[in-house]
Amino acid sequence: MNEELTGDAAAAAARHARYGKLPERIRFEEMTEGVEAGPSDGTRASYDPAGTWKYYSCLALDLGL
Template sequence: MDAESRDETTQDSAEAAARRSRFGTLPEPVRLEDTVEERPATRRDPARDAYDPHEWLVRYCL
């Protein structure tokens, strides 16, 4: 084996080691809960939401 082929072999094994360290394992699985973002479709309207549906229970039943 001459010096040039040894250098290529060393370079190839170094590249293979770098490739294995970067791509050798799969990434961690992503949970389904982490893939969904829930946001309200519209903004909250205080004028519309001023009515408390439970208020009449307190006002008329107690």
């Protein structure tokens, strides 16, 4: 019963001995999660043109030119 492995079979046996088997597949439904969005007060999504100067960066203004 002790057969000698040749070529591809020997490589496959060595690979299996070294790495074992692959993990089980994960279904797509198990990878995703549905979450309800929380209440929004509108501050994150709103755009205020008068308040954008706080975040504007200009090298000429920083250097006082």
